[in-house]
Amino acid sequence: MIQMTRQFATAASQQSMRIKSIRKAWFSRSSLQWDGRISMVQGASRGIGLEFVKQLLERNGGNVIATCRNPLESTGLNELKAKFSDRLDILKLDITDENSIQASSNSIKEKFGHLNLLINASGVLSIPDVLHPETTLRKVEKSSLMLAYEVNAIGPILVTKIGGDTDIEGGFAVVANLSARVGSIGDNGLGGWHSYRASKTALNQLTKNLAVEFGRRKDQIVCLLLHPGTVDTDLSKPFQKNVPNGKLFTKEFSVQKLLNVIDSAKISDNGKFFAWDGQLIQW
Numbered sequence: 135m136i137q138m139t140r141q142f143a144t145a146a147s148q149q150s151m152r153i154k155s156i157r158k159a160w161f162s163r164s165s166l167q168w169d170g171r172i173s174m175v176q177g178a179s180r181g182i183g184l185e186f187v188k189q190l191l192e193r194n195g196g197n198v199i200a201t202c203r204n205p206l207e208s209t210g211l212n213e214l215k216a217k218f219s220d221r222l223d224i225l226k227l228d229i230t231d232e233n234s235i236q237a238s239s240n241s242i243k244e245k246f247g248h249l250n251l252l253i254n255a256s257g258v259l260s261i262p263d264v265l266h267p268e269t270t271l272r273k274v275e276k277s278s279l280m281l282a283y284e285v286n287a288i289g290p291i292l293v294t295k296i297g298g299d300t301d302i303e304g305g306f307a308v309v310a311n312l313s314a315r316v317g318s319i320g321d322n323g324l325g326g327w328h329s330y331r332a333s334k335t336a337l338n339q340l341t342k343n344l345a346v347e348f349g350r351r352k353d354q355i356v357c358l359l360l361h362p363g364t365v366d367t368d369l370s371k372p373f374q375k376n377v378p379n380g381k382l383f384t385k386e387f388s389v390q391k392l393l394n395v396i397d398s399a400k401i402s403d404n405g406k407f408f409a410w411d412g413q414l415i416q417w
């Protein structure tokens with residue numbers, strides 16, 4: 135935990151009083167809305183993560199912290215920075231590097247004190263010459279399983295751990311982890327994609343576990359798992375051939391729908407797995 139300077143501590147305590155009064159109004163047994171002021175999008179260089187940053191900034195207020203591995207290389211983020219310079223902070227964070235997660239966490243706590251929304255959007259399905267979605271058990275390799283687990287399951291949980299290991303002022307109201315319907319065991323009728331599927335299933339269980347633990351805290355934090363649909367991004371490009379007409383979403387459409395799910399999240403939604411249209415997905 136960072137050492138706060140006296141000045142920061144005073145500012146944080148004033149802010150904490152404001153947050154407490156807002157929380158009293160926002161949090162109740164039947165409903166909850168994150169207050170929209172400080173959001174972090176992890177995995178924001180492109181695709182769905184970048185679109186979340188854009189749509190959050192296009193709202194009337196609130197700060198957004200966008201993290202990615204190579205900030206200088208993300209044209210999309212740098213264009214947003216030029217347009218929303220006061221409300222967007224870009225930090226370097228590689229989800230496989232705990233030091234970089236800790237460094238981002240430190241600078242967020244130093245500048246903002248807390249988060250109201252954390253979206254873990256990073257993910258990996260295939261990497262040319264490194265990671266191939268397996269069509270059969272014969273193609274399963276330890277290195278692919280490990281890489282998919284590291285990026286898709288372990289990373290988001292470490293980000294949430296470092297952010298969530300704080301009191302109410304240092305906490306956040308909604309954690310939204312980007313999962314995938316293929317991570318559902320009950321829905322698995324096709325098989326294949328062993329590494330990706332299993333890593334998303336692991337993310338689901340780890341997030342459900344967090345939800346149970348966070349549910350016991352006084353300061354309620356709602357954890358959601360979100361399936362964005364099949365979205366036209368780099369991740370889905372090699373697999374779009376067989377997507378039925380009308381089922382390949384734009385990232386604009388998918389993120390609009392996912393933000394509706396986040397905006398309408400209630401305490402009773404803690405630990406649930408939702409599709410883009412708000413429908414529950416079986417485990």
Ligand SMILES: NC(=O)c1ccc[n+]([C@@H]2O[C@H](COP(=O)([O-])OP(=O)(O)OC[C@H]3O[C@@H](n4cnc5c(N)ncnc54)[C@H](OP(=O)(O)O)[C@@H]3O)[C@@H](O)[C@H]2O)c1
Pocket residue numbers: 176177178179180181182183202203204227228229230254255256257258285312313314315361362363364365366367368369370
């Ligand atoms: N697109 C779909 O149809 C679909 C369907 C279901 C679920 N999802 C899920 O939705 C999420 C977003 O997917 P997308 O379609 O936007 O994918 P994408 O366009 O391929 O973007 C993937 C993002 O993950 C980041 N990333 C990968 N490894 C990372 C690491 N080690 N550290 C930090 N960031 C890392 C990438 O950063 P770099 O630019 O640095 O590589 C990029 O920002 C993923 O979790 C994916 O599994 C997508």
